[in-house]
Amino acid sequence: MDKFTRNYVDGFMAELIAKNPGETEFHQAVREVVESVAPYVTANPYLMDLKILERMVEPERVIMFRVPWMDDRGEIHINKGYRVQMNSSIGPYKGGIRFHSSVNLSIMKFLAFEQTFKNSLTTLPMGGAKGGSDFSPRGKSDAEVMRFCQSFMTELQRHIGPDTDVPAGDIGVGGREVGFLFGQYKRLRDEFTGTLTGKGQNWGGSLMRPEATGYGACYFAQEMLATRGKSFEGQTVVISGAGNVAQYAAEKATALGAKVVTLSDSDGFIYDPDGISVEKLGYVKKLKNVIRGRIKEYVKEYPSAQYFEHQRPWGISCDIAMPCATQNEIDADDARKLVDNGCYCVAEGANMPTTPEAIAIFQNAKLLYSPGKASNAGGVATSGLEMSQNSMRLKWTAEEVDEKLHGIMSDIHSACVKYGTEEDGYVNYVKGANIAGFIKVANSMVEQGLV
Numbered sequence: 001m002d003k004f005t006r007n008y009v010d011g012f013m014a015e016l017i018a019k020n021p022g023e024t025e026f027h028q029a030v031r032e033v034v035e036s037v038a039p040y041v042t043a044n045p046y047l048m049d050l051k052i053l054e055r056m057v058e059p060e061r062v063i064m065f066r067v068p069w070m071d072d073r074g075e076i077h078i079n080k081g082y083r084v085q086m087n088s089s090i091g092p093y094k095g096g097i098r099f100h101s102s103v104n105l106s107i108m109k110f111l112a113f114e115q116t117f118k119n120s121l122t123t124l125p126m127g128g129a130k131g132g133s134d135f136s137p138r139g140k141s142d143a144e145v146m147r148f149c150q151s152f153m154t155e156l157q158r159h160i161g162p163d164t165d166v167p168a169g170d171i172g173v174g175g176r177e178v179g180f181l182f183g184q185y186k187r188l189r190d191e192f193t194g195t196l197t198g199k200g201q202n203w204g205g206s207l208m209r210p211e212a213t214g215y216g217a218c219y220f221a222q223e224m225l226a227t228r229g230k231s232f233e234g235q236t237v238v239i240s241g242a243g244n245v246a247q248y249a250a251e252k253a254t255a256l257g258a259k260v261v262t263l264s265d266s267d268g269f270i271y272d273p274d275g276i277s278v279e280k281l282g283y284v285k286k287l288k289n290v291i292r293g294r295i296k297e298y299v300k301e302y303p304s305a306q307y308f309e310h311q312r313p314w315g316i317s318c319d320i321a322m323p324c325a326t327q328n329e330i331d332a333d334d335a336r337k338l339v340d341n342g343c344y345c346v347a348e349g350a351n352m353p354t355t356p357e358a359i360a361i362f363q364n365a366k367l368l369y370s371p372g373k374a375s376n377a378g379g380v381a382t383s384g385l386e387m388s389q390n391s392m393r394l395k396w397t398a399e400e401v402d403e404k405l406h407g408i409m410s411d412i413h414s415a416c417v418k419y420g421t422e423e424d425g426y427v428n429y430v431k432g433a434n435i436a437g438f439i440k441v442a443n444s445m446v447e448q449g450l451v
């Protein structure tokens with residue numbers, strides 16, 4: 001990076017931090033993008049004159065609201081509700097809703113910012129947004145979750161709509177929560193539209209949407225592996241998380257011939273050296289989605305596996321790692337362990353799971369490393385396909401959706417190669433994804449004037 005561009009990045013980041021104090025995850029996400037796109041911006045000075053990057057980091061709208069609800073014992077609780085509508089230059093706002101105790105404005109803004117570039121990469125017309133609450137569904141009854149979702153939607157419904165903003169799931173928001181949210185939306189607005197995605201199969205949901213993020217991450221990894229003449233066949237895969245993304249990443253990796261040996265939750269991880277077979281994964285799905293239990297129960301069912309309390313799985317030797325739980329779950333020590341143990345491919349299912357220091361370790365070691373905004377885009381892409389089906393009032397077959405998903409992941413990979421290939425031939429997928437995602441949004445903003 002030349003000196004002028006370096007100064008531009010440093011000045012930009014200093015101003016961002018001063019204007020958004022304490023929002024560390026947001027700073028981290030912005031820095032990653034700005035480092036990638038700054039050479040393009042300084043080479044096209046009209047983008048600087050028009051303050052495109054400055055506009056991109058200021059959300060078009062932030063909605064924050066009170067979510068009061070009553071638990072089963074009659075006690076009242078107050079949670080915070082958020083919707084960050086980051087950028088609508090290429091389509092209606094689109095992005096998931098997260099219910100987790102850690103949710104705060106910084107996390108909402110980082111996720112909405114990432115979503116803007118991810119959605120641009122999908123090639124579909126979707127802007128960027130994210131929402132959520134510091135409510136944790138963990139340990140709550142179905143009735144409590146329903147009352148919470150109804151209260152949350154009572155406020156959110158005035159800010160969303162099929163051509164305005166279309167939420168979906170994320171951590172803590174799956175089929176059950178989308179159902180309760182949709183029911184309340186429909187009741188208050190008196191309209192049956194595709195305003196949420198990830199809906200049930202009987203009421204507008206797309207086939208393959210539950211599978212899409214995990215499957216898409218594997219399709220993306222397949223493309224990366226192919227650049228080195230490799231495939232999933234016979235490879236050992238370490239996966240974190242045990243939720244929606246992790247389950248379907250494990251399912252597809254296994255179907256493609258790999259052996260998946262770990263899954264985790266926020267309490268610890270399980271290591272099954274024999275591999276988590278289709279049958280064992282069926283047990284995990286029931287455990288997590290129906291019984292809503294903890295991953296440690298796996299070792300009671302399958303005693304040849306081990307449970308490691310309060311640890312992450314990155315010390316287990318593998319060929320391919322797929323972080324599918326949460327942000328900053330791979331730090332520099334974890335990255336060193338992965339590299340030292342022979343891991344050569346990291347495909348992110350989660351959003352920003354790797355710290356900047358860990359990314360540098362992967363890239364210096366020339367690993368195949370893809371950022372979430374590229375490799376987990378299959379989820380929101382299939383949400384986009386659900387929106388299309390809802391608008392047309394028809395339903396595509398699973399094969400049709402899967403084929404489109406596959407094509408989109410392959411196109412995202414090509415875009416990363418186009419913009420991210422370095423002089424020595426190494427594909428910097430971070431750079432590629434950021435520049436490819438940025439150009440489309442930036443050009444759209446230029447064309448739409450100062451708004």
Ligand code: NDP
Binds near residue numbers: 100169244267377
């Ligand atoms: P789920 O709620 O279904 O699963 C989340 C999993 O991650 C759980 O096993 C959970 O464990 C674990 N987890 C959550 N928070 C933490 C934490 N702070 N530390 C350790 N483990 C944690 O969510 P998803 O599978 O939908 O989401 C996983 C990741 O993928 C997130 O980063 C999300 O943003 C991203 N993503 C999701 C998409 C989707 O379509 N759902 C699309 C694209 C990205 P526990 O039960 O203990 O909380």
Ligand code: 2IT
Binds near residue numbers: 118167376
């Ligand atoms: O981070 C993500 O891309 C999601 N949680 C999915 C968003 C969506 O609208 O399907």
